[in-house]
Amino acid sequence: MTPSRATEIAVLSQGRAAVFEEPIGPAGVRVRERPRTKPGPGSVAIAIKAASINHLDLFLAHGAQRVTPPQVIAADGAGVVEASADSSWRPGDEVVVYPVVCDWECEWCRSGQNVKCPRFGVIGEHSDGTACELLHVDARNVFPKPKALSWEEAAAFPLTFLTAWRMLTTRARLQPGEKVLVVGASAGVAVAAIRIAKHLGARVFATSRSEAKRKRAVEIGAEAAFDSTDFSKAVREATGGGVDVVFEHVGPATLGESMRSVVLGGRVVLCGSTSGVKAEITMPRLFWGQIDLLGSTMGNADEFRAVLSAMEKGLKPVVDSVYPLSDVVGALKRLDAAEQFGKVVLSLS
Numbered sequence: 364m365t366p367s368r369a370t371e372i373a374v375l376s377q378g379r380a381a382v383f384e385e386p387i388g389p390a391g392v393r394v395r396e397r398p399r400t401k402p403g404p405g406s407v408a409i410a411i412k413a414a415s416i417n418h419l420d421l422f423l424a425h426g427a428q429r430v431t432p433p434q435v436i437a438a439d440g441a442g443v444v445e446a447s448a449d450s451s452w453r454p455g456d457e458v459v460v461y462p463v464v465c466d467w468e469c470e471w472c473r474s475g476q477n478v479k480c481p482r483f484g485v486i487g488e489h490s491d492g493t494a495c496e497l498l499h500v501d502a503r504n505v506f507p508k509p510k511a512l513s514w515e516e517a518a519a520f521p522l523t524f525l526t527a528w529r530m531l532t533t534r535a536r537l538q539p540g541e542k543v544l545v546v547g548a549s550a551g552v553a554v555a556a557i558r559i560a561k562h563l564g565a566r567v568f569a570t571s572r573s574e575a576k577r578k579r580a581v582e583i584g585a586e587a588a589f590d591s592t593d594f595s596k597a598v599r600e601a602t603g604g605g606v607d608v609v610f611e612h613v614g615p616a617t618l619g620e621s622m623r624s625v626v627l628g629g630r631v632v633l634c635g636s637t638s639g640v641k642a643e644i645t646m647p648r649l650f651w652g653q654i655d656l657l658g659s660t661m662g663n664a665d666e667f668r669a670v671l672s673a674m675e676k677g678l679k680p681v682v683d684s685v686y687p688l689s690d691v692v693g694a695l696k697r698l699d700a701a702e703q704f705g706k707v708v709l710s711l712s
């Protein structure tokens with residue numbers, strides 16, 4: 364153990380980095396050079412090999428998050444330890460970053476409930492981000508890279524797989540053999556949900572507006588995929604009455620149909636609302652249907668560990684495309700146009 368740890372949350376992005384400078388969309392994120400320093404007490408300096416972007420970075424670029432520029436973007440990163448002020452890590456270790464910001468010291472953090480930390484946040488939103496050549500981060504945020512994954516894959520999974528894992532396991536208590544519907548199947552988190560649900564032995568169904576993406580959803584593990592318009596009827600028919608769990612991140616545009624897609628006592632678990640912030644709920648459906656409506660964000664360090672262990676047993680992310688750091692604008696534009704299936708990755712090597 365290192366004797367004195369900074370209680371400050373110190374995530375520092377150094378070297379060449381993708382910096383959010385102006386809330387004007389993708390073009391407001393620019394590559395800049397930042398000074399390099401040695402890691403402070405308790406911190407590890409990681410030479411980032413690959414980072415990946417999320418919808419969060421796009422919201423940030425458009426000025427929709429309360430983040431004051433300049434700030435380096437991205438929550439997901441994988442790389443090689445360059446220097447460590449903590450004895451748990453050595454130069455040359457191949458690692459991935461647990462994408463949560465927390466103080467690690469409060470009662471919640473010490474009891475393993477990082478998501479309840481009063482300082483809880485997301486790397487790249489509540490601190491500097493991973494889209495940089497050298498990242499300083501608390502040693503407790505550093506985990507071994509799953510050996511079976513490439514650098515691009517290792518950078519592609521942390522935020523989405525952590526989020527989807529907690530939603531399906533801790534929150535929705537998905538059991539082998541149960542049926543799960545993943546709404547809006549092309550988003551990074553939804554692709555993670557399809558892969559995880561399948562890995563856990565569930566029967567997976569999906570929805571997407573795009574025929575090409577419905578086809579991809581089936582290729583990566585869904586039994587069937589339906590058009591997004593009024594999907595509940597098709598889901599009930601295909602599943603003989605509905606699914607046990609609906610995985611939601613779209614919100615107002617789909618929530619009504621999602622609640623019509625579950626069996627009596629079904630669970631609808633949500634981690635986002637990309638179609639708006641307020642939704643109308645048909646109340647009798649909620650209580651007559653005995654429905655559990657479950658909110659979830661990110662996940663605890665133990666849940667991250669569980670994802671890593673599943674990755675060693677064959678669970679894999681889906682990389683949509685890889686862009687060099689110098690073309691971070693192109694990467695953000697691909698997300699903005701909703702063209703992707705799976706994760707958009709930035710390569711730093």
Ligand SMILES: [Zn+2]
Pocket residue numbers: 465466467468469470471472473477479480481482
């Ligand atoms: Zn805490």
